[in-house]
Amino acid sequence: MNASVNAYVNADANGAAAGTPLLSMQNVQVSYPTRGFRSSPVTVLDGVSLDIAEHETVGLVGESGSGKTTMGRALLGLAPVTGGRIMFQGRDISTLSRSERRRSAKDLQVVFQDPYSSLNPAMTIEDILMEPLEAGGDKGGRDVVRRLLDQVHLPQDAGRRLAREFSGGQRQRIAIARALALDPKLVVCDEPTSALDMSTQARVLGLFKEIQETTGVAYLFITHDLAVVRAISHRIAVLLHGKVVELGTAAQVTGDPQHAYTQRLLMAAPIADPVAQRTRRLERRALLERQGEVVDAVS
Numbered sequence: 195m196n197a198s199v200n201a202y203v204n205a206d207a208n209g210a211a212a213g214t215p216l217l218s219m220q221n222v223q224v225s226y227p228t229r230g231f232r233s234s235p236v237t238v239l240d241g242v243s244l245d246i247a248e249h250e251t252v253g254l255v256g257e258s259g260s261g262k263t264t265m266g267r268a269l270l271g272l273a274p275v276t277g278g279r280i281m282f283q284g285r286d287i288s289t290l291s292r293s294e295r296r297r298s299a300k301d302l303q304v305v306f307q308d309p310y311s312s313l314n315p316a317m318t319i320e321d322i323l324m325e326p327l328e329a330g331g332d333k334g335g336r337d338v339v340r341r342l343l344d345q346v347h348l349p350q351d352a353g354r355r356l357a358r359e360f361s362g363g364q365r366q367r368i369a370i371a372r373a374l375a376l377d378p379k380l381v382v383c384d385e386p387t388s389a390l391d392m393s394t395q396a397r398v399l400g401l402f403k404e405i406q407e408t409t410g411v412a413y414l415f416i417t418h419d420l421a422v423v424r425a426i427s428h429r430i431a432v433l434l435h436g437k438v439v440e441l442g443t444a445a446q447v448t449g450d451p452q453h454a455y456t457q458r459l460l461m462a463a464p465i466a467d468p469v470a471q472r473t474r475r476l477e478r479r480a481l482l483e484r485q486g487e488v489v490d491a492v493s
């Protein structure tokens with residue numbers, strides 16, 4: 195049993211660890227003003243509550259536009275929190291000023307979906323990794339760069355090469371190394387494997403797990419892909435129209451989903467075996483009929 199599993203020995207019915215969580219979103223609302231005369235603001239997150247423990251991976255699933263990225267951005271101080279609060283290590287970070295936030299910023303990092311736009315192609319890997327270290331006032335930068343390259347299984351000579359020389363999977367390793375540079379407590383991973391092919395995806399997911407085992411970092415792992423979220427998460431939260439409609443252990447949410455939307459999401463996830471796929475299609479039709487939805491043609 196590894197450390198990340200040990201943390202769940204004292205878990206409650208939803209699989210949440212006992213004690214003060216690392217991060218606690220409490221009834222968080224994010225609204226954006228809309229343009230135009232007398233138009234009312236649009237609410238993107240509508241009373242979201244979610245805790246993340248140290249060493250924990252919470253997967254966040256939901257269709258496009260459900261508010262997943264906004265939730266990550268709210269944690270990072272990049273989306274306007276118009277209601278509720280976000281506690282990090284027992285302190286409300288949703289009301290901090292920009293300069294106050296900068297101090298807690300090192301503990302909260304992010305890996306984005308697109309490793310092409312998130313890394314400057316004309317910078318060397320060493321410079322990319324030195325940036326956060328220098329901003330954090332770290333003097334032993336070059337040694338840390340060596341350790342970071344090691345941690346993401348890139349060769350030491352990668353440091354002198356330019357970001358544009360690397361493939362998508364390698365760039366994502368560099369983005370992960372950059373996120374780890376300041377030893378964060380929590381990394382928001384926003385669809386970090388969605389742009390990668392299947393085999394690269396599996397290796398990068400393995401890397402995320404390995405890093406968690408060695409560093410104890412927690413993840414909010416955002417994805418629209420249930421197979422990915424099942425493979426990496428301790429718990430899973432399902433977001434629908436800006437609300438968490440289901441929250442539980444990965445086994446419970448994927449094996450015995452309670453909410454109709456989660457059931458549909460699971461049924462819609464592709465499976466490799468064609469026989470199982472056909473059975474699934476029939477089950478899906480039956481489910482949609484029970485839920486009173488319009489049934490697509492079953493081929």
Ligand SMILES: Nc1ncnc2c1ncn2[C@@H]1O[C@H](COP(=O)(O)OP(=O)(O)O)[C@@H](O)[C@H]1O
Pocket residue numbers: 226236238256257258259260261262263264265
């Ligand atoms: N800065 C913004 N201003 C106005 N609306 C926004 C802004 N950012 C996101 N939204 C809206 O919030 C909704 C959720 O977006 P997002 O969080 O990106 O969803 P997801 O990541 O689940 O696809 C979308 O309808 C989007 O148009």
Ligand SMILES: [Mg+2]
Pocket residue numbers: 262263264
């Ligand atoms: Mg998104």
